[in-house]
Amino acid sequence: VTSTSAASGTVGPPPGMRVRLSSNESPFGPSPAVVEAATAAVRAGHRYPDDQSVALRRAIAAHERRTPDEVAVGTGSAGLLMDAIAEVAPGGSVLTFERSFIVYRLAAANAVATYVEAPTGPPPVPGGEARGYARDVEALLERVDDTTRVVVIDNPGNPTGTHLDGDALATLVDRLDERILVIVDEAYHQFATGQRGYRTVDELGLAHPRVVVVRTFSKAYALAGLRIGYLLGPAALVRTFDDRRVRFNVTAPAQAAALASLADTDHLAATVAGTLTGRERMADGLRALGVPFTDGLGNFLTVELGTDAGPVIEAFAACGVGVRELTPYRMAEQLRVSVGTPEEVEVFLEAAARVLDTVPARG
Ligand SMILES: Cc1ncc(COP(=O)(O)O)c(C=O)c1O
Secondary structure (H helix, E strand, O other): OOHHHHHHOOOOOOOOOOEEOOOOOOOOOOOHHHHHHHHHHHHOOOOOOOOOOHHHHHHHHHHHOOOHHHEEEEOHHHHHHHHHHHHHOOOOEEEEEOOOOOHHHHHHHHOOOEEEEEOOOOOOOOOOHHHOOOOOHHHHHOOOOOOEEEEEEEOOOOOOOOOOOHHHHHHHHHOOOOOOEEEEEOOOHHHOOOOOOOOOHHHHOOOOOOEEEEEEOOOOOOOHHHOOEEEEOOHHHHHHHHHHOOOOOOOHHHHHHHHHHHHOHHHHHHHHHHHHHHHHHHHHHHHHHOOOEEOOOOOEEEEEOOOOHHHHHHHHHHOOEEOEEEHHHOEEEEEEEEOOOHHHHHHHHHHHHHHHHHOOOOO
16 A cells, blocks of 8 residues: 555555545446446447437436537536636636635646636634635635636535535626626535535526536446536537537447436435435544534535644555545645445544544544
8 A cells, every 4th residue: 555646646545445535436336227328338339429419418408407509518527627718718817716626727727827716714613514614705706807717616616515505606606797707516516405505506597698507427427437527508608618629529338328327316316315324424423533524515525634634644545445635725634535335434434533543633
């Protein structure tokens, strides 16, 4: 077990790791119907996929109560974010909250745009787990200027799980100039529905003419390895982004898997329910250990260590548990742990009891 591979997080847990809780994946896997559909598509793998992903875009449109020309599909939502930001941001700036999903920063750099962050609140205090790293709409609005081309919000956010509630999101979008592209990244929305005032863009019916939503099949649908996500927005904007994309960007097995997963609503419901139960169990377990954490609305928790995370992550790895370090987010004393299966959650909590015993923030 090497600490570097665990700490860099790029390749998941080293060989021998029992539990991988480092990448916010679904621990429950895709549904059998999805595996069957993707396997059938592999058998026809000598054929190019449908470049326009027509069947899938129709199904997503029906699912989202949109029209197919308001839907683009891409190589994960990360691919769509890169493309949308590359289209709009060059020469200007991309504005987001501090400690947002790292791809926004990469996309801004790729677009030769300035990356601007609005500060977020302090870490959580014991008993105030839901309020760690709070996001303040005014702090973001203060940083809008003539160079701002894109405002991008992960809601809930990664790696803190923090969210803007419906009122805050509506206020923010309402006060952004119509020339700005507003991207709301709802990668984790299924795990946030109905909790603590969370509302999706579509539930709010936001009127801004350049607001787009990105969603993914990687999280609640458990297709992270197949790389497929989608973008919803006004048809003219969607066309602009889609015109520039790499042709045949979504493989046939990915299209087939995504289509089948939209149809398997029972599997989705079971995954979401299992994730929420696991999140609660992890939160209860950490509370019992006296370890501060942010109890966000994603499929993960963000743990406060009060000491350098490196050796702690190494100690978890020695117990066979892969967790994510957060130094790229300037969070050197925190780690992120994804919700696993019930068994994996217990393995994590047993390891946490041993590993965090010596950590200063405890108690
Ligand atoms: C907020 C957020 N958006 C998007 C993604 C990327 O998902 P995808 O696998 O669709 O590229 C992630 C993945 O961790 C994420 O945390």
